[in-house]
Amino acid sequence: MKSVKSILAGATLALGLGGAAYAEDPLKVGFVYVGPIGDFGWSYEHDQGRLAVVEHFGDAVETSYVESVPEGADAERVLTQMALSGHDLIFTTSFGYMDPTINVAAKFPDVKFEHATGYKNADNVSTYSARFYEGRAVLGTIAGHMTETNQVGYIASFPIPEVIRGINSAYIHAQKVNPDVEFKIVWVYTWFDPAKEADAATALIEQGVDVIMQHTDSPAAMTIAEERGIMAFGQASDMAQFGPTARLSSIIDDWAPYYIARTQAVIDGTWESTSTWDGIKEGMVEIGEFSDRVPAEVQAEAQAISDSIVSGEYHAFTGPLNKQDGSVWLAEGETADDGTLAGMDFYVEGVEGDIPN
Structure with a gap:
């Protein structure tokens, strides 16, 4: 460096x-x-x-x-x-x-x-x-199936649209396969603080969660999940080495193609200001290998969601969906537009608690 x-x-x-x-x-x-x-x-x-x-x-x-x-x-x-x-x-x-x-x-x-x-x-x-929320749809599906206590913990960093989108997407898809599922959310107000992340994971486990999801950067939660015998997902990278038994799958960020392309554009003199928002289809979001702990039928269902997102047949935010207060957000078959997703500042119906200021 x-x-x-x-x-x-x-x-x-x-x-x-x-x-x-x-x-x-x-x-x-x-x-x-x-x-x-x-x-x-x-x-x-x-x-x-x-x-x-x-x-x-x-x-x-x-x-x-x-x-x-x-x-x-x-x-x-x-x-x-x-x-x-x-x-x-x-x-x-x-x-x-x-x-x-x-x-x-x-x-x-x-x-x-x-x-x-x-x-x-x-x-x-x-x-x-x-489009991390696409990955959350896949992992949320797995979480909904795998929880035995119907309690999924979510360690959230900051209350910005990116994080709120992820919570909503994960919950929507967990609830689709398990109507009894509940999300317990802990806001840690940091991207990277292994001690805070570990404390949050411990607190969630003490509240009865048996699956942990996260939007923070360290493998601390995965390590705690491994120690306590519960399940978790890798965030941003695979994290399998920190939870060989706990890890069910992961969201993996692949920035390499974008960085190479943008560097090439500067070299070629073709660089111009753009806005890029890519997902599973483009390979910027990857779904980590499914653990053998995940039943074959659940793996197949999760893979089908990923495949349908790639093909364009499915959008992770497809109605009917209501906001947390019960007001209609998306009608049957309607999908969320990028503008709404980019500024998302509300929970969907069923997510408990308030979004901090």
Whole structure:
């Protein structure tokens, strides 16, 4: 990893050579991570995408990364330093980097920025995200079948649309196969904090859940599930090594094709600001191998949902669906539009509790 200090040193060296890069110089691509690359979840998979860029382009590209960057002012400082050091393309990989990305991009119009999971674009800022809710539909189906207590625990990070969508999708599909299922949700207000995630998992188990889902980045919940003899799902990466018995399946994020394509666009001079939201069909969301613990008929049902999403025959949010207060949201056969999903700020009927402010 290149530290901020080495990045600035590179900028000084470049200025000492006249301040201009030669044509044969490699394209400089930077990545900013909210957690450590060893989280075996979100940041780990983004760094796997970076490594794929290195493998694909070889000496034509030089990559660097800064890990565990807090969202907010710290992110703006790191992005500024990256831009000053001559980076041509910078990927900012957490929702809370949205405003820092926009702010820094305005000061460096010749640098291309790519922001993950946000919604603000500029001439030199693209946005990209994955339709994780499609994966939640598949895993929710498995959870609904596998729970014996009818209690599914969900460890949630922040109350933003991405996380709320996932809770709703998982619940809808668990409830379809098990009308008695209940979700218990714990908000931990962090993306990566193994201690908090472990405490949340323990608290949920003490409330009677026997399946845990999560929208946080560490394998702590999986580890607790393994220790306590209950079931869980990998999040962002497979996490099988942390719960060889507990793990039922996983949602795996595959950023490599996107990172390679966007880097190529800069090299070709064809890069332009875009908004990308891909899912299972495009391969940005992958469903991990089903555990042998999952009965064959449940595996087949989960696979059928995944296949129908890929074919376009099915949408994870298909009516009839009501909001939590009982008001009609989607009529029979109606599907949710992307605008509503992108701004989702409500639970569907049957999910208990309030969404925090």
